Amino acid sequence: MTYILAIDQGTTSSRAIVFDGDIRPVASAQLEFEQHFPQSGWVEHDPADIWVTTVETCSGALARAKLAARDIAAIGITNQRETTLVWDKVTGEPVYKAIVWQDRRTAETCENLKADGHADLVQAKTGLLLDPYFSGTKIKWILDNVDGARSRAEAGELLFGTVDSYLIWKLTGGRVHATDATNAARTLIYDIHAGEWSAEICALLGIPMAMLPEVKDCAADFGETDADLFGVAIPIRGVAGDQQAATIGQACFSPGMLKSTYGTGCFALLNTGETPVTSQNRLLTTIAYQLDGKPTYALEGAIFIAGAVVQWLRDGLGIIRDAAETEPLAEKSDEGQELILVPAFTGLGAPYWNPNARGAVFGLSRNSGPAEMSKAALESVGFQTRDLLEAMHADFEFGGDTVLRVDGGMTASSWAMQFLSDILGAAVDRPVVAESTAKGAAWLAGMQIGVYPGMDEFAASWEKDTQFVPARGEAWRERRYAGWKKAIAATLSMTD
Ligand SMILES: Nc1ncnc2c1ncn2[C@@H]1O[C@H](COP(=O)(O)OP(=O)(O)O)[C@@H](O)[C@H]1O
Numbered sequence: 423m424t425y426i427l428a429i430d431q432g433t434t435s436s437r438a439i440v441f442d443g444d445i446r447p448v449a450s451a452q453l454e455f456e457q458h459f460p461q462s463g464w465v466e467h468d469p470a471d472i473w474v475t476t477v478e479t480c481s482g483a484l485a486r487a488k489l490a491a492r493d494i495a496a497i498g499i500t501n502q503r504e505t506t507l508v509w510d511k512v513t514g515e516p517v518y519k520a521i522v523w524q525d526r527r528t529a530e531t532c533e534n535l536k537a538d539g540h541a542d543l544v545q546a547k548t549g550l551l552l553d554p555y556f557s558g559t560k561i562k563w564i565l566d567n568v569d570g571a572r573s574r575a576e577a578g579e580l581l582f583g584t585v586d587s588y589l590i591w592k593l594t595g596g597r598v599h600a601t602d603a604t605n606a607a608r609t610l611i612y613d614i615h616a617g618e619w620s621a622e623i624c625a626l627l628g629i630p631m632a633m634l635p636e637v638k639d640c641a642a643d644f645g646e647t648d649a650d651l652f653g654v655a656i657p658i659r660g661v662a663g664d665q666q667a668a669t670i671g672q673a674c675f676s677p678g679m680l681k682s683t684y685g686t687g688c689f690a691l692l693n694t695g696e697t698p699v700t701s702q703n704r705l706l707t708t709i710a711y712q713l714d715g716k717p718t719y720a721l722e723g724a725i726f727i728a729g730a731v732v733q734w735l736r737d738g739l740g741i742i743r744d745a746a747e748t749e750p751l752a753e754k755s756d757e758g759q760e761l762i763l764v765p766a767f768t769g770l771g772a773p774y775w776n777p778n779a780r781g782a783v784f785g786l787s788r789n790s791g792p793a794e795m796s797k798a799a800l801e802s803v804g805f806q807t808r809d810l811l812e813a814m815h816a817d818f819e820f821g822g823d824t825v826l827r828v829d830g831g832m833t834a835s836s837w838a839m840q841f842l843s844d845i846l847g848a849a850v851d852r853p854v855v856a857e858s859t860a861k862g863a864a865w866l867a868g869m870q871i872g873v874y875p876g877m878d879e880f881a882a883s884w885e886k887d888t889q890f891v892p893a894r895g896e897a898w899r900e901r902r903y904a905g906w907k908k909a910i911a912a913t914l915s916m917t918d
């Protein structure tokens with residue numbers, strides 16, 4: 423039997439999953455690591471934590487699968503995107519902690535770049551908005567603020583990478599400095615049309631191009647792991663950012679197909695085919711995957727708070743002990759109360775992009791309790807997804823009926839998935855293999871070495887667990903969504 427090891431290096435934990443020859447998960451290991459918040463709005467990871475938890479989970483997953491490293495035919499890597507590392511080319515020592523995608527320290531730099539009229543150039547070349555979310559201004563911050571970093575970078579002594587690049591560098595014992603097109607597409611310095619680093623944007627941000635990794639397809643030769651690490655050298659043959667890997671794992675390979683991943687936040691990606699679509703509605707244009715040198719593009723909408731609203735009910739309000747309790751609570755809630763919870767805890771993402779917005783609850787009465795709050799929390803995720811789909815429909819002609827493929831921890835809630843279908847007026851498909859992200863990374867690596875099938879056969883093997891279809895009518899849907907839009911308008915009106 424052939425096995426593939428998928429590494430899923432996420433924001434709060436590292437995971438490794440062993441997949442068998444039929445692309446089914448057989449064993450996994452997961453380790454959380456510390457989040458550092460040195461100042462308000464700053465989020466950092468210790469690169470050593472990222473590295474150590476990755477290696478330990480790989481060993482842990484192999485042990486649970488009762489396999490040795492020699493049983494693994496290839497590794498696929500998927501990762502939290504945008505998070506930025508800079509390290510010494512010779513020693514491999516990072517010059518600063520990893521600056522995490524959520525970090526807002528470069529907000530002012532972005533404002534200045536916008537004020538100087540650079541937003542159009544950046545969007546035209548990279549498909550992204552001038553927001554601290556992406557890597558480019560984070561690299562600039564490190565070069566500007568770490569002693570000697572700029573001169574060392576100019577002398578060619580430092581390397582930049584997103585988490586995938588850093589892991590490839592470490593896994594290969596410093597032999598390979600590479601990334602894939604999907605991760606490059608999140609850096610703010612990659613020209614997604616030309617398929618190369620943008621010299622113009624690098625110059626604008628003062629980033630020496632010698633720091634940048636080689637950009638490869640998602641299924642490609644990323645080197646072999648150092649034999650000392652797991653006992654034998656294992657080929658690394660697949661790499662994709664986590665949301666793109668989920669898009670691949672969900673087999674969204676045709677234009678108009680879309681997936682939405684519900685973890686802490688929610689990320690929806692719509693395949694738009696071989697031509698990039700520039701959003702008129704503040705979505706991001708990104709690369710869904712690149713195979714055989716050919717990029718396939720996507721429109722992406724990011725929501726910062728999805729499952730995190732359920733965590734807030736548990737840890738902030740203390741009205742539930744476990745996320746799964748929201749479902750029975752929502753079921754027994756008072757139908758007549760239509761609370762609206764806008765979970766703008768850290769601002770609002772797409773399509774509003776307002777970092778200053780804060781959360782609100784509308785419609786409270788004396789009878790409102792844990793059941794109604796639970797219902798409103800689960801509904802808020804559906805409403806936010808509807809916002810993304812409205813923007814996607816305005817930007818792109820889907821063709822045919824809309825079907826949303828979902829994955830991530832929150833999809834365990836059938837109540838939330840039914841509401842999602844009701845408020846979208848579209849089918850919501852939950853797959854048998856919930857681990858879409860790791861599955862996507864595994865498929866890339868396995869397909870590259872010829873043990874997994876090509877795209878068509880892989881897509882045909884995608885299996886549905888449950889399909890949720892709208893149980894509510896159009897009048898209900900539009901009335902509820904109108905209520906949400908009013909709540910958003912009221913929330914935004916409080917930001918000035
Ligand atoms: N049964 C459930 N009902 C509602 N939310 C859930 C349920 N189970 C998990 N969640 C939410 O899903 C999230 C975890 O999903 P996961 O995909 O593991 O996220 P991440 O990878 O971002 O850590 C948590 O925020 C949790 O609140």
Ligand SMILES: O=P(O)(O)OC[C@H](O)CO
Nearest residue numbers: 432433502503523664685
């Ligand atoms: O690690 P996750 O699952 O929170 O995903 C993070 C995203 O890639 C950020 O863009």
